[in-house]
Amino acid sequence: GAVVSQHPSRVICKSGTSVKIECRSLDFQATTMFWYRQFPKQSLMLMATSNEGSKATYEQGVEKDKFLINHASLTLSTLTVTSAHPEDSSFYICSASQYGGADTQYFGPGTRLTVL
Amino acid sequence: QKEVEQNSGPLSVPEGAIASLNCTYSDRGSQSFFWYRQYSGKSPELIMFIYSNGDKEDGRFTAQLNKASQYVSLLIRDSQPSDSATYLCACPGGGGNKLTFGTGTQLKVEL
Numbered sequence: 001g002a003v004v005s006q007h008p009s010r011v012i013c014k015s016g017t018s019v020k021i022e023c024r025s026l027d028f029q030a031t032t033m034f035w036y037r038q039f040p041k042q043s044l045m046l047m048a049t050s051n052e053g054s055k056a057t058y059e060q061g062v063e064k065d066k067f068l069i070n071h072a073s074l075t076l077s078t079l080t081v082t083s084a085h086p087e088d089s090s091f092y093i094c095s096a097s098q099y100g101g102a103d104t105q106y107f108g109p110g111t112r113l114t115v116l
Numbered sequence: 117q118k119e120v121e122q123n124s125g126p127l128s129v130p131e132g133a134i135a136s137l138n139c140t141y142s143d144r145g146s147q148s149f150f151w152y153r154q155y156s157g158k159s160p161e162l163i164m165f166i167y168s169n170g171d172k173e174d175g176r177f178t179a180q181l182n183k184a185s186q187y188v189s190l191l192i193r194d195s196q197p198s199d200s201a202t203y204l205c206a207c208p209g210g211g212g213n214k215l216t217f218g219t220g221t222q223l224k225v226e227l
Contacts, residue, residue: 002162032213034214043204043217043218043219043220044160044204044217046214046217049213049214057213091157091159093159093160100213101208101213101214102146102147102148102207102208102213102214102215103148104150104162104165105150105162105206105215106162107152107159107160107161107162108159109158109159110158110159
């Protein structure tokens with residue numbers, strides 16, 4: 001149980017394009033989903049917290065207009081990196097929590113984004 | 117003071133030994149604690165969680181929680197090379213609506 005999928009697993013795009021990443025909880029309903037970014041050899045960095053049907057809460061320093069998050073259902077959240085630039089190249093990981101808050105988070109396998 | 121602190125390592129242990137990974141946290145109100153394992157290039161996976169003071173065992177893994185000392189640890193018995201990874205400690209933070217992760221301890225199990 002507690003399986004979270006992400007799609008795509010890897011994406012290469014040109015600078016200036018937008019990229020959408022999907023995160024799905026496959027066997028449970030996720031009240032809250034989280035989006036993280038991780039640069040090589042660095043720790044996880046929380047970007048935003050997303051509750052179903054609500055606007056996402058972004059961490060300080062994360063541009064909400066650049067990283068669009070939609071959490072339309074209890075099993076799906078999407079992250080769109082708009083007008084991607086090479087500095088946005090990173091490992092993007094989502095996690096899902098059934099009850100939200102400080103409940104257990106189950107991570108998706110991650111999406112490796114490379115912006116040329 | 118960081119909310120969750122871990123020694124970054126690397127912690128090297130020989131195969132078959134006990135690996136001890138430690139984590140301290142600053143929020144005395146934290147009630148739940150999580151250990152995740154992250155292999156290089158992969159996303160974190162949950163190993164176990166602990167809510168109560170004392171020990172919790174799951175196979176070769178034992179989590180230990182001491183709320184008075186604000187300390188949580190993970191013991192890995194009979195360490196295997198496949199245990200080589202970064203281990204992340206997490207507990208509620210930021211107002212309780214999310215988990216705060218430590219920076220992780222890199223474990224290397226050597227043959």
